Amino acid sequence: MANGDFDVDLFIIGAGSGGVRAGRIAAGYGARVMIAEESRVGGTCVIRGCVPKKLYVYASRFQDAFADAAGFGWNVPQASFHWPTLVANKETEITRLEGIYRRNLVNAGVEIVDSRAVIEGAHAVRLLATGERITAKVILIATGARPSLEPVIPGGELGLVSDQIFDVPELPRRLLVIGGGYIAVEFAGIFAGLGVETTLLHRGPRLLRGFDHDLAEGLAAAYRARGIELLLETRVARLERAGSDIAATLSDGTTRRFDQVLVATGRRPNTAGLGLESAGVATNEKGAVIVDAEGRTNVPSIYAVGDVTDHAHLTPIAIREGQAFAETVFGNRPTRVDHSLIPTAVFSTPELGTIGPSEEAARALYPALVVYRTRFRGMKATLSGRDEPVMMKILVDGATDKVVGVHIMGEAAGEMIQLVGIAVTMGATKADFDRTIAVHPTAAEELVTLRTPVA
Known part of the structure; x- marks a missing residue:
């Protein structure tokens, strides 16, 4: 018995990004950890979210690549697309990744239970596959979110x-x-x-x-x-x-x-039928678990991380929250996640990358807001003939010269915003951007060469 009175130190419901990270870190601190997953290990991101989606985004862009090649001297035969091949290859890849997630948990000393688990009190869960009741010093809810069919449409x-x-x-x-x-x-x-x-x-x-x-x-x-x-x-x-x-x-x-x-x-937190009421865990009007800055619910022994809370529904947020939970509760290193600046990408074509408030929101926050913006055609488009726009915008608090937001549309915007996000998170000023030497010829150099505000 862990701690003398409980079967495990930590029981995690949900083996997605947040739950897996929390389990591995907690086990590394010596906690006895059990994690239950009713579907496939890896959660939404790996199995039915960002990983397969990004693979399909890559697939969708080859049509442009074949067409663009002609402007660069390539004679590409008429291409055809075979949907079953993409589906099968995607399945092979996510199965491979699920295996890695499972091995990493096992190697960390985490026990995996392939079952739905429901809460039966502040320190107990029930495994529906076997009917077994497990007691735990701490319970972590990491069940993520599910697609919503709201508003309801007839048919x-x-x-x-x-x-x-x-x-x-x-x-x-x-x-x-x-x-x-x-x-x-x-x-x-x-x-x-x-x-x-x-x-x-x-x-x-x-x-x-x-x-x-x-x-x-x-x-x-x-x-x-x-x-x-x-x-x-x-x-x-x-x-x-x-x-x-x-x-x-x-x-x-x-x-x-x-x-x-x-x-x-939209998506809704995956809390239905979880047994939260049996322990008195509070949720909001969306069904999301209400937590404090350290991920703790109103029940001291029960925590929640990731999309099941009302924070940003993003995999890196779930991972960061899972890590912070384990550091705080089992590592004796109180850690909080800063949700104020979150770089993110939309994998459309053209791609979007963004960090900080929109211009509209920033004007309400910073009365002396200064806006720098540029629009242009990417260099590749000069020979391909494709008219795909690029837009970059930098928002600056004129009172402090601090860069408070960056918004990018164009090829590799997601990659650019990840790197720009470091500078913005560190509190870079527009002067810091200006004194950074440009990498030429790139699209990203526009971020350090903008000199004339548009507003």
């Missing part, structure tokens, strides 16, 4: 969610994507790049609510130029089966037919 069960779209038997000829967030935007870009006739429908006036307007509007224009149909300020009234098609009746009264419909209207 909505005919649509797919993001978990399912990776493995449809056939590549659809016509796809309707419902939603305006980054998941909807990314999948619209993926399938359009694979040659699918793609319609992106969003009830709001613009894509990517909360993102900088130059990113949102710039991407919308680029998507239209790429042949993606955007239906903004439009809703789906109902979905109906029409032979082999799905008929979508829209809020304007028109009816459109599609082979598949992807509902990407």
